[in-house]
Every structure is written in structure tokens, then in C-alpha cells.
Amino acid sequence: MNKFLYLLLVPILCFSQQDLDKAGVLLKEKKYSEAQKILEPFITKNPNNILGLEYLGDAYAYQKQWDKAILKYKKLVDFDDQNANYHYKHGGALGMKALTVNKFKALGIIGDVKEAFLKAAELDPDHVDARWALVELYIQLPGIIGGSKSKALKYADELQNLSKVDGYLAKGYIYEYDKEPEEAEKFYKLALDTGGSVTCFEKLTSFYENQKQPKKAIKNIEKAYEKHNRNAMHYQIGKVCADYNIQLEKGEKCLLAFIKNHSVKDGVPIEWAYFRLAQIHKNRLDKTGALKWIDKALATRANFKQAEEEKAKILRL
Template sequence: MRRLTLLVFLFPFFVFSQLSIVDSAQSLIDKKQYKQAEQLLKTELSKDQENLELIEKLGDVYGHQKKWDDAIVYYEKLKVARPGVANYHYKYGGALGMKALGVSKFKALMYIGDIKKSFIKAIELEPDHIDAHWALIEYYVQIPGIVGGSKRKAIECANHLQKISAVDGFLAKGYIYEYKDDPELAEVNYKMAIKVGGSLNCFQKLTDLYENKTKEPEKAIANIEAAQKKHERNALHYQIGKVCADYNIQLDKGIYCLKEYIDNYTVADGVPVEWAYLRLAQIYRLKENKVKATEWVNKALAKKASFKQAKEEKALIQTL
């Protein structure tokens, strides 16, 4: 009885200790201190080599470092130890896929079968595993048809995904059609994703289509403005200014938006403020206002003296 009491007392301590190690490792990962996280986890695993949480986290650390061979080793240990866990098969297949991208096409063929099997197994074990559905769609889209790639199968997978998550289904179809050079159907599906979900990611996919695929900057700006109206994010001011500068359109709107970005800037906005200075310099150069253009490019260089793009812009301004 006394021994049982002692075990009951000590059990929460052991659980807390294990969770603390995993949490500490995740904290290091969040700070991109991957080497420190790796060392911490390897030290703990040397004491408890069968601890699946530590094994999974170490696999994740190797993935962050793009050490795919090491990640594959640890994820394979997981799926062998617990073959009924969908996420282990998904992570193993994902690591194999990333490994395949970094080798020759001939060597990549060695991994294709196991990649597909892993994603299918994950979905069989957990039909609602959205990431596994996305991974299988990516597989069918990017793999050449001669070795199993298929637009038809990708669309079938997207239809299954849509039953689980309507917005993911539309985003997946948009991605498939965009990749397969059918921008009109891609646009339709991205618009449906915005209607159903309306997240910033949905708006961004449509903006990227307009900017990178169909080269329709006016539509891109209108879409970003719709996103701004819904989400009120300062970063979207920069995005509008960037499109205006890149395509030499709606320059006054670009100036207004970039100044709004600068006035409300915080590190959380993502794009460093010197990039907004640079975009303003670009716009004023396009307006042939050498004084203003020089003023803003100098601000960019004062903020970051090694700013290569700002140096290039200054050279262009000096030709006015």
C-alpha cells in the first residue's frame, strides 16, 4: 500500500517532466534554435529510447533543418511502433516527399510508391486528416503522369476533401487548376473559397493568381482591398502599394497605402518598414519626382545600409 501511494505521488512528476522537455523543445523550435532543441531531445532520448513524444519532436526538429534522412529515420520508428496513428504515416510520407525533391529524378522514383502509400494509409486511418488529403493532392498534381500523377485523381481527392472542409476543397481545386494552367477555373474556385471561408489565406491565393499567373494587377488590387475591408490588416496596405509600384498603376493610391503602412507599422506586420520606403521611392521615380524618390530611397538605406534593392533603385533614380 505504501509503494502504491508513492507511485501515485510520483506519477504526475514524471508526466510533468516529460511534458516540460517537449514544451522546452517546442519553445526552442519556435525561436528557430534547432541545434539546441536537437541536443536537448537527443539527451533525453538517450535515457528513454522508446519515448514516442520525444522521437516525434526530434523528427520535427530534423524536418525544420531539412535533414530529411534523419527525419525519415525517426518518423519510421513512430509508424512501426504505432502503425494505427495516422499522423505518423503522414509525417513519414511528407519527409520522403521532401527527400525526393532533393535528389535526381531517377532516384526520386525509388520513393514515389512509399510516399503515396503513406498518405493513403493516413487517410484510411483518419478520414478527416486534412493535411494528409492535401499531401495526396499535391502528390497527384506534381508527379508526372507516367509514374502515377493524375489531374483527375487530384480532383477526386479535392472532392473528398470538400466534404470534410468546404473551404479546403475549393482551395485545393483552385490550386490544381492553377498548376494545370486553367486560370479561369482556378479563379472560380478561389472566389468560392473566399465566399465560404473568407480567411486571409483565401484572399491571398486569389491575389497570387492575379499577380503571378494571369498578370491582372487591377484585379489584384481590388481583391486586396476586399481583404482589407474584411480583415483590417496593416500588412495589406503594403501589399497594395507593392502592386501599384510593380505595375506602374494607381500610383496615388499606392502612395497613400504605403504611408498608411509606415504610420501604423509594427514588427508583427511582417514586411520590414524599409521595404515600404523603397516602394515609395519606386512610385515617385515612376512619377518622375526625383526629389521625393531620393528622399525615400535614402530613408530605406539609412534603415539598412546593405539594402541591395534600395541601392539598385537609387541608381535608377539618379538617371532621371
């Protein structure tokens, strides 16, 4: 009898595992709503499946369904209070919800966010993401509700012990947020010298743009292209040239190169390159050329709000 029941149940168990495996693949492919459709009935039948709960929480979180994600992550924490990653994900979902509600409701959530991240960091001395979350939390919170630059720097030091690049980037972020640009630039450059990754280049470029130093931003992107040879960097140069009305010939050349070599891997839709070319022609007071490119952007994406606004500006030339 037991053997008969085993043979009967095996196909059901295999089918369930196939659902779970398929959902995991869909999550990796960023097909979150499709994964959700598989995972919700799976969890209804298997309410205590840990991996299924985590997958479903992730699917909700990626779709910004914070309340649903919080419930799934909280269940994971209740199952295993010693799992740092469960606390981290729970804190992250709570933190994102706090950004969507009014200030008074957010104040009631912040304590739970902090507690979750602190617990994750305590449980796992090597948890980089939890320490990054604490850096951001402590530097962004007002002092009256627990914000602290010194605590943010403490976790940046912990990050630096785990990864010099992360530590330097965290300190650059802290000093930039605290309006100490010289210190911020120093640490962003240290991160770039140490790691040299695309992320390091992007952080320094973003810093220069925020500081309204477009020439430094362009020079940094050019160095990034020399090292990493990514087509998206052509777009970034064109964007800075268009935004700041400088080196327009270089910007146009880069944008045309970006369009010529464009692929989905670039991460920037091609209509944004048309938009930037329209800006460059507008900066030259070339109304005809600007309209040509902005119309191309709108033909590619009809509901392109920024392009509609830009066209109105071009028509006023």
C-alpha cells in the first residue's frame, strides 16, 4: 500500500518541482508576471515551500507589489529567523513601501526596516548588500529619527573590509550626499583605480554630472569606453553633450555610432538616441534637423512624453 501511494505521489511531486524550476527561470529572464502566475497556485498547494515563497516574494517585489512581497518575506523570516538574506529582503520591501506612503506612516515603518537590516548584518558578517542598505538608510534619514553620518561611515568601513571597491563607493556616496564634493570625488576615484569596473566609471560620471562638470563627465566616459568598449557609452557621451550644450559635434558623432551599432544589450532604447540628436540640433538652432529627429523618436514610441515636450520647445524656435 505504501509503495502504491509513493508511485502515485511521485508524478505530482515532479510536476511541482517542474513548476518551481520554470518559475526560477522566468525570474532570471525578468518575466515577473509570468513567474507570479505559476507561483501563486504552487504556493496555494505548497504553503510551506521555502524556495517557492522566496520566488513569489521576489516576483512581487520586482513588480513593486510591496505589501504582498512583505507578507511572503515575513513568512520566510518566521520559518528561519537565522537567515540573513530573508531579513535583508524583508527590510528592503518594507523600505520601499515606506517610500510610497505619507511621512507619518513611513515613520512607523522605518524602525522595522532598520531592525531587519541590522539583523541581516549581524547574522552574516559578509553580507555586502545589508551593509550597503544600512549606509543608505543612515545617511538619508534625518538625525531626529535615527540618521547618522558616523554610523553610515561605520558600515562603509565594514564594506571596505569586505571589498575595497564597495567601501570606497559607499564613502563617495556618503560624502556626495553630505555635500562634501572633494571627499566624494576622492573616494569615487579610489574605487575606479582599485576596481575599474563599468559601475565605478558610472558612479564617477554621475557624480560629475550632479556637480555640473560635463567636461569631466565626458572625459571619464571616454576612458570607460577605452577600457570596456561598450556601445551604450556612445549614448552617454551624446547625452551629456546634449544636456549641457557642449562639444555638439562629438555628441552627434557618438549618438550616430550608438544608433548604427544598437542592440537590446545596450540597455537604452533607440528612441532616446533620436531624442538626444534632436536636442543637439535644437542647441544649434537647427529647427529642421531637430524636428526630423524628434519625429523619429515619436514614430518609434508614440507615448514618449519627454519627446512630446521637447517637440513643443523645438516648434518655438
